[in-house]
Amino acid sequence: MSRAIGRLVLRRIGFAAPVLAIVAFGVFLLAAASPFDPVHQYYGVQLFGASAEDVAQVRARLGLDDPVLVQFWRWVTGVFGGDLGVSRSFRQPVAQVIAERLPWTVLLAATGLALAVLLALVLGTVAAWRQGGWIDRLVTAIGHALEGVPPFVLALLSIAVFSLGLGWLPVAGLTDAGAAVSVGQVVEHLALPALVLGISQSPWLVLHVRQSMLTSLAEDHVTGARARGLAESVVVLRHALPTALLPFVTLIGARIPELVTGAVLVEEVFSWPGLAAAVVTAATAVDYPLLAIVTLVATAAVLTGSLLADVAAILLDPRAATDG
Numbered sequence: 001m002s003r004a005i006g007r008l009v010l011r012r013i014g015f016a017a018p019v020l021a022i023v024a025f026g027v028f029l030l031a032a033a034s035p036f037d038p039v040h041q042y043y044g045v046q047l048f049g050a051s052a053e054d055v056a057q058v059r060a061r062l063g064l065d066d067p068v069l070v071q072f073w074r075w076v077t078g079v080f081g082g083d084l085g086v087s088r089s090f091r092q093p094v095a096q097v098i099a100e101r102l103p104w105t106v107l108l109a110a111t112g113l114a115l116a117v118l119l120a121l122v123l124g125t126v127a128a129w130r131q132g133g134w135i136d137r138l139v140t141a142i143g144h145a146l147e148g149v150p151p152f153v154l155a156l157l158s159i160a161v162f163s164l165g166l167g168w169l170p171v172a173g174l175t176d177a178g179a180a181v182s183v184g185q186v187v188e189h190l191a192l193p194a195l196v197l198g199i200s201q202s203p204w205l206v207l208h209v210r211q212s213m214l215t216s217l218a219e220d221h222v223t224g225a226r227a228r229g230l231a232e233s234v235v236v237l238r239h240a241l242p243t244a245l246l247p248f249v250t251l252i253g254a255r256i257p258e259l260v261t262g263a264v265l266v267e268e269v270f271s272w273p274g275l276a277a278a279v280v281t282a283a284t285a286v287d288y289p290l291l292a293i294v295t296l297v298a299t300a301a302v303l304t305g306s307l308l309a310d311v312a313a314i315l316l317d318p319r320a321a322t323d324g
Contacts, residue, residue, distance in 0.1 A: 019299065024292050075288065075292060088288075088289070088290075097278055108272055112259070113259055124207070139210070147203045155196045155265070158195065205251065205255070260302060
């Protein structure tokens with residue numbers, strides 16, 4: 001099993017390297033085709049008072065007049081040399097921008113994913129166990145209804161209900177105005193965005209667990225367990241559920257891109273201090289260094305999530321190592 005996992009990791013690393021290179025180059029191509037002028041974003045309103053000579057000097061210093069390939073190569077060599085560059089929009093080193101914001105994005109995404117997985121396992125299992133009952137019909141109806149609702153809509157509705165209406169949870173931000181960062185403050189402000197992110201990602205997982213459980217409950221080993229007189233809870237949780245976990249773990253890996261996208265939208269609505277604001281600012285300012293790194297971080301997260309899901313599938317069922 002360890003050799004199979006090692007081979008899988010090596011294959012994925014070999015696959016990830018060209019993918020990351022293509023993604024990074026694609027960012028530079030898209031930024032070059034952007035209608036936004038980086039100099040305008042760099043100067044802001046002060047552009048109207050800048051002389052043509054000053055503007056030309058800034059363009060030369062930033063290398064904006066160089067061909068895209070030259071700019072890309074300069075950025076690549078800097079990254080391999082340990083220099084991620086300086087963000088034009090934040091006027092900070094890119095490494096500092098990432099270090100300040102990435103942990104908060106990871107916290108939100110991990111909490112939302114954990115909540116989505118918990119909801120899926122509980123609701124999907126109960127719905128399959130009580131197939132045709134009111135719980136099954138309710139869970140299935142809500143799951144199908146939520147599939148088409150964007151995360152930002154859920155976010156706005158949750159703010160209207162739980163923050164503005166009931167006043168239970170804060171509207172936005174990491175802490176209250178003027179308050180120091182503390183565990184209590186972070187947990188209180190994390191609750192609503194994590195809940196929204198988890199619920200927005202749960203419909204597909206819940207319905208998938210339900211369907212996998214229905215298939216598993218009809219298999220021979222489950223029928224045999226029932227024939228031996230085992231309690232129904234033992235049959236469901238110890239015989240049917242483990243069989244349904246393998247495709248569920250694979251689905252989690254496939255949902256990582258949606259999780260990343262959902263986290264960006266939720267962060268924007270709740271003013272969560274993660275990478276979402278950096279993505280928007282870097283895109284509008286055509287901030288090559290920051291935009292490329294943030295995109296690579298998101299791509300690496302997707303590839304890593306897929307790898308971890310495949311490793312978990314092998315651990316659950318070693319026969320999965322023979323696939324792909």
